[in-house]
Amino acid sequence: MRKAAEAILIAGLIALATPVFATDGAVAYSHYARGDYATAYREYRALAEVGYAHYQSQVAHMHAQGEGVAKDRVQAYAWYALAASQGDPIGRLHSARLVHELSRQQLQHGNQLAEQYGRLYVAPFRPH
Secondary structure (H helix, E strand, C coil), rough: CCCHHHHHHHHHHHHHHCCCCCCCCCHHHHHHHHHCHHHHHHHHHHHHHHCCHHHHHHHHHHHHCCCCCCCCCHHHHHHHHHHHHHHCCCEEEEEEEEHHHCCCCHHHHHHHHHHHHHHHHHHHHCCC
C-alpha cells in the first residue's frame, strides 16, 4: 500500500513539475470566436506545429485573412500545402486555388517553406 501511495505522489509531482505546452482546439476556437485573433493564432499554431493538419489549415486561413498575423498569401500557401500533404481537404482546396493566384517566385518560396515546415512539424510525429 505504501509503495502505491509513493508512486501516486511521485506521479503527481512529476505532473506538476512538467510544463504544459499542449493546447486544445476548443481553447483556440474560443479565442477566435471572440475576435482575439492573436491569441487564437498562437493556440492554433501550437497545434499545427505538432502535426495536426486541420490546425495547419486554420493557421493558413489566418495568414490569408490577416487575422492575428500580417496578411501573407505565401505563408498561407505554405501552411495549406503542408496540410494538403497530409490529406486535409481544406488544405488541398485552398493550396490549389492559390497556385493560380501566386507568382512563380511566390510559389517557389511557399513550397520551400512548406518543405521546411514538413521537416519541422510533420516528420517528427510520423511513426518510424
